[in-house]
Amino acid sequence: MSDPVIVGVDGSASGIDAVEAAAREAHLRGAGLRIVHAFGRASGHLSVGAPPWHPADHGLEAMARGALARAEERAHEVAPDIRITRSVVAGEALEVLEIESRSASLAVVGSRGLSGFAGLLLGSTAVHLAAHGACPLMVVRGRPDPAGPVVLAVDGSEAGAAAVGFAFAEAALREAPLVAVHVWNTWSERAYEGPGDPLTAVVVGADRLHEAEQRLLDETVASWRTLYPQVEVERRLVRSRIRPALIEASRDAQLMVVGARGRGGFSGLLLGSVSQALLHHADCPVAVVRGKE
Template identity: 40%
Template sequence: MKDPFLHQEGVMATNRQPVIVGIDGSPASFGAVRWAADEAVRLRLPLKIVHALEMHGPFEEDVDEHGLAIDAANEIRHLSPGLHVTTASWYGEPARVLVELSRHARLVVVGSRGSGGFSSLLVGSVGIHLAGHAHCPALVVHHAERWSGPESSLPYGRPVVVGADGSADGELALGLAFAEAAARTVPLVAVRTWHEPEHRWGLSAGRTVLAANTRRELETDLEPWQAKYESVAVDLRVEHCPSVPVLLDAARGALMVVLGARGRGGFEGMRLGAVSRQVLEHADVPVLVARQS
């Protein structure tokens, strides 16, 4: 059992990979900065604010002549005294810049849509690309403009929802979700769905048996994490239903949804599974996609 968000104090003292957040000057991007700062404070890590300059030129770091990242850093230092904040500006396409920088980050954060997004889309191309290709966990903050002003408090006290499908990436998601819930002192809702297998010959097990087996498997997967995070209250949600509608329903009123990048049914080589992508595209709350740092 390996926890990709290690909250032990000794580990935090020796591993200083930053939380990275991408900005573009939109209200949503500063809302994402506030979420990133909150995560950095909880993880006891520095925050790095990155502005990708979408212009022709070499893929390299540049002096922030525009001052956008610097302005964001000054504002967040005022809201989070004591947080170590650095800035960087790069020439290059934002998604590519953030993916490359994620190689040396603990977490990378973006708003779901920046200044170039279409109003009809809940999540932009940068968020989708980052969730599928980042080298560390990626947090996509939906409707991040809700928290762009200092007068808007982040939604504390709500439960964390996790999609726990029994896959290797699902195990990473459990570790992240328990760490988030423990750090915020909120309950955790673990979601697993089941389907009746199709048989050409014979009858499948009854629905009651299948539901009981699925619940038992989920309880087994949760046991080591519950032993590690004893303070986290866990609610199990096991349903005979496609995964996406159940996860979206559970997300209503939640703090965030935590998912593995690919589930059990994902094809080798796929960077983002169908369920994770659909939840990412339609959820109304931040979505944290688990990836091994």
Template identity: 55%
Template sequence: MSGPIVVGVDGSPSSLEAVSVAAREARLRGCALKVVHAFIWPAKHVPPGPVPLGPAGGEVRNAVGRLVAEAVERARSVAPDVEVGNAVVAGEALVVMEAQSRTASLVVVGSRGMGGFAGLLLGSMAVHLTTHGRCPVMVVRGEPDRAGPVLLGVDGSPAGEEAVEFAFEEAGLRGTEAVALHAWTPGSAAAAPPQDPSMPSCALEPGILAAQEPLLAEAVAGRRQRHPDVRVEYTVVRGDAREALIEASRNAGLIVVGSRGRGGFTGLLLGSVSQALLHHAHCPVVVVRGTDARGWGSQGSDTAHRTGNVQ
């Protein structure tokens, strides 16, 4: 889906870091950046119907203006050649950012916030967007190695195909390699039938490992043809997918996963593997929902009231 990169800001250091990352992403993709601030009046001052920001010289308007101006300036300092627009939207942050995702190619948010995202701990905004958003969602956290590879969690599920494509495109844009990682446990991984049923489980592990390698290669085969310049490293790990990906993220520039899966991620819906990464990864995390689950590009009503400069 074509569209700007949208970054949510609230004046916190975390959201400003998200602006920097989003600006670099916009520069890589050659697209516009849209800085969005969600604004809610204190409950005792909320009038019925659409609300303005108040008088032109009002304290609230000035504070919001400074917040957004700082974010825009940060973006332009990081990527001077990127077109930067901004929007101040009156509404609850979750609703506002979900609506923004309908026309975005990527939504970027910080891992912690305040102001427009007041009271939302890590997981609230991120999980809501990765569950209901209409485009991939990046949560900026950790201290990534900008030259590090794009780490891809692979489980072979149809739902994960969009994540594979995103990871390869991102690696191509960054000029880095892609590390495709598949994690398995003896209780969940498919294994080749043993020649001797009495064979101890420890002796079966080489066969189990061998059975995982074709799954990993098959999952990325088509993408390698479409992205021949991207070098791919295959990694099969025995262990929990969450722990394996978190550990591997220490040396990554970005980690990409689907919202749900099977195989190495058996039975893990968003809130387990994905949520664990949102809380503990050492680099930014992108969660990509499958096309069948979200209908990217579909247009819906924007329930938030818009004010300010909407680009």
């Protein structure tokens, strides 16, 4: 059996959505599901030498165990055959999930939170976990089309190769088609988009650039198509601004897969702007996959 799928819960509706998605992922993988609730004061509010939590704090532990019981019940409704473990963990949610990810095949969180995971996308928890977690992260958001494709954002980066493999594996598990989208413009070789208009700028050798981008897309998926011959693949080359084009592609998808850093990423930046934009604005769940350090 593969490493478990872990899911962070807090009793919110978004957390329950994450539990359902995580249960389905565990079932597809033939893996166990580990439901985790972290509680404790945020590290920035601790006095020197203070413990991160106190077991008598307003009955938090009993409340957390109730949330876990409800989450386990929902997970069994989605996937009755999976093995489930659950734990209440003392500590700050971000740190707890990062540690839990070291022994997981996938981490799943919701797009909003109430307690330990409060302000998930409005704060830094999801971004931090996507950048520093030891396994792929799935953020459950939007209204996915269960009959839609898995959409892969192709950037051609060495770090992005892990995202390509993950996307093919997900499409195979879900028995879904894969749409590999590569967005390019006249700033494709730059570290950022702008200034100027990358869509209308006149570029010497634009035809050659178009051919190079098509070749990048073709070569990215070629070897993986051999490994996953059962996956129907559509290659989609789009000349546009990158973030809006990928958000648009997410509208009829059941899952969007993106690498943590792209080809134009700044040195030392562990999570690129495209990944962050999708975490905030995609219309379906987003899986962020990190490459090798």
